[in-house]
Amino acid sequence: MLYLYGMITEPMFWWVATVSAIVFAASLVAVPWLILRLPSDYFNHRRRIMIRPQTRASVYYHCVWLVLKNITGAAFLTMGIAMLVLPGQGLLTIFIGLSLLDFPGKYQLQRSLVSKPFILKPLNWIRRKGGKADFIVHSS
16 A cells, blocks of 8 residues: 555545545446336346347447447446555446446346345345335246
8 A cells, every 4th residue: 555655646536536426426326226227027037138229220329339338337347446446436336337348148147146135135125115026036
């Protein structure tokens, strides 16, 4: 930590602290909103169900959306890793970044994590508070 002390300037500290506060506040709103938007059987499939674009315009839109989403995910992942040694919500930011990124096995990882009772129980609590049905998760 002493090594980092000389490298971090006061303005850099305040920028990192501000970004951390913004990410934390945004996550308090965004995470429950996303949990409520998912269908109750989202984690009940062996493979993720993909919706394919039908028209050329929707293909372009889909590609632009995927690129922007992955760039945003990479930025959050990078900031989260930095926040492990700097002030901020490092683990939460890393989780948000990973959820935005597309990579092989992501759905299976999410499904495996959600099947754990200590994760599923709070997710279903948020869904009940929002008037939604609990997640259906079968481990097979």
